[in-house]
Amino acid sequence: MLPEVRLGRRAALLTCQLDNYRLIVGDDVMDEIYELAAHLKGLHVCQINSTAYGGGVAELLPRLIPALDTLGIRSDWRLIHGPPEFFTVTKSIHNALQGKAHDLSEAEQALYLHVNEQSAKLLGHDYDVIIVHDPQPAALRHFAGARQAKWVWRCHIDSSHPYEPVSQFLLPFVSQYDATVFTMPEFILPGLEVSRVVCEPPAIDPLATKNMELPLDVCKRAMADSGVNPANPVILQVSRFDPWKDPLGVVQAYQLVKQRIPTVQLVFIGAMAGDDPEGWTLMDQVEEESAKDPDIFIFTNLGGVGNAEVNMFQRGCDVVVQKSIREGFGLVVSEAFWKEKPVVAGRAGGIPMQFPQEFHRFLIDNIEDCAERIAHLLERPGERGTFGRAGKEHVRQRFLLPRLVRDVLRLLTSLVS
The missing domain is CATH 3.40.50.2000 (Glycogen Phosphorylase B;)
Structure with missing residues (x-):
C-alpha cells in the first residue's frame, strides 16, 4: 500500500464538531453540508499527494479529512513515494506549469513515469473516489486504471501560462481524469479536455491551532x-x-x-x-x-x-x-x-x-x-x-x-x- 498519513484521534478535533462553525459562517452553509453529506455516507475517498508537511496541500488535508470523516465519508490520506531525484524532476514540472522554461530529458520523463507506475501498483482497490493533488502523482490514473472509482485531479498551482513542452507531456495523463479542480477559472491548464472542470478555492480553518484566538x-x-x-x-x-x-x-x-x-x-x-x-x-x-x-x-x-x-x-x-x-x-x-x-x-x-x-x-x-x-x-x-x-x-x-x-x-x- 502507498504510505498513509495518520492523523491520530480525529474525533478530538474541533473540526469534527461541525456545529462549532455555525456562529462563524451561519446556518445556510452548515445546513447544506449536512443535507449533502446525508446522501454520501459510507463513501470511501482517497487523497493522494507527495508530502505530509510543508505547502498548501499538507495544510488543507489535516483539517478537511476529519470533517469529512465526521460526516460519514471515510477518507484516507496517502503519499506517492520516490527517490530524491524524482522530487527534483517534479519541482521542475511544478515550475514549468507556472511558466518557467525547462525541457524534460528522456531520463527525467522515464523517472517520473516509473515512480508513478510503481506507486499505482501500491494503491488499494477499495476506493469510490480518488483525489490526486498537483503534478507529482498526476500519472497515477493512467497506470492504475479506473478501478471502478471516480478520479479527480486537483491542481493547486497557477497553470494558466505553462511552458508548453511540459504541459503537453502532462496533458494526456490529466485528460484521463473524471474531473479536474482548479483554484480559479484563470488557472485552468490550456488544452485540457475533461468533461467536468470545477473551480474551488482553498480555505483556512478558523478553529485550528494556527488560527485560534490567542491573547x-x-x-x-x-x-x-x-x-x-x-x-x-x-x-x-x-x-x-x-x-x-x-x-x-x-x-x-x-x-x-x-x-x-x-x-x-x-x-x-x-x-x-x-x-x-x-x-x-x-x-x-x-x-x-x-x-x-x-x-x-x-x-x-x-x-x-x-x-x-x-x-x-x-x-x-x-x-x-x-x-x-x-x-x-x-x-x-x-x-x-x-x-x-x-x-x-x-x-x-x-x-x-x-x-x-x-x-x-x-x-x-x-x-x-x-x-x-x-x-x-x-x-x-x-x-x-x-x-x-x-x-x-x-x-x-x-x-x-x-x-x-x-x-x-x-x-x-x-x-x-
Whole structure:
C-alpha cells in the first residue's frame, strides 16, 4: 500500500464538531453540508499527494479529512513515494506549469513515469473516489486504471501560462481524469479536455491551532523569547523558501523600509517541504542576508516552529508580506486577514481574490512599491486596524473551512450520483 498519513484521534478535533462553525459562517452553509453529506455516507475517498508537511496541500488535508470523516465519508490520506531525484524532476514540472522554461530529458520523463507506475501498483482497490493533488502523482490514473472509482485531479498551482513542452507531456495523463479542480477559472491548464472542470478555492480553518484566538500579550512574549523585539515594528513573511515567493525581494523591500524606519525588523517563518529540494538552496541565500543584519530573523519548522508559533507571530507582527511572483492561492494571506492583520502582497494568482476590494492598492508588482506600502502602513496604525478588520470579514464570508467542505461535498455528489 502507498504510505498513509495518520492523523491520530480525529474525533478530538474541533473540526469534527461541525456545529462549532455555525456562529462563524451561519446556518445556510452548515445546513447544506449536512443535507449533502446525508446522501454520501459510507463513501470511501482517497487523497493522494507527495508530502505530509510543508505547502498548501499538507495544510488543507489535516483539517478537511476529519470533517469529512465526521460526516460519514471515510477518507484516507496517502503519499506517492520516490527517490530524491524524482522530487527534483517534479519541482521542475511544478515550475514549468507556472511558466518557467525547462525541457524534460528522456531520463527525467522515464523517472517520473516509473515512480508513478510503481506507486499505482501500491494503491488499494477499495476506493469510490480518488483525489490526486498537483503534478507529482498526476500519472497515477493512467497506470492504475479506473478501478471502478471516480478520479479527480486537483491542481493547486497557477497553470494558466505553462511552458508548453511540459504541459503537453502532462496533458494526456490529466485528460484521463473524471474531473479536474482548479483554484480559479484563470488557472485552468490550456488544452485540457475533461468533461467536468470545477473551480474551488482553498480555505483556512478558523478553529485550528494556527488560527485560534490567542491573547496579544502571550504572542508578544513568545516573539521576545525568540529574540524579536515586540516594541519595534515587525514585518513578517510566512512561506516556503521558494523563488516564486521571492524572499530575496522581501529582504530588498525591508532594506528600503529600514532607511525610513530604522527600528523595523523582518521575520521569515519558512516551512521546508519534503517534496521541494530547491528550498534548501534558497534558504541558504536568505540566511546569508540575515547574517549581515541582526534585525532579520529566520525560523523554520525544522527548528521547532509549528502552527502555534506561526499564529503568535502573525498576531504579534505589524504587517504581513506575501511577495509572491506566481502563486496558487496563498493561504497565509487569509490566515493573516483572519487575525485582522494588514497584508502587502504580490498581485499574483489567488491573492487578489482574498483582498477586500477597497484595499487592492496594497497589491504590489515590484520591490519599490512593496517597500512604500509597508512603510505607509507602519506609519498609520489606524489604517492598519481598518484594513485588518475588513480583511477578516472578507475571509469569513469566502475562505473558511465550512465553505470548502460544502464545495467538496458538491463535487462528490456530482461524481457519484
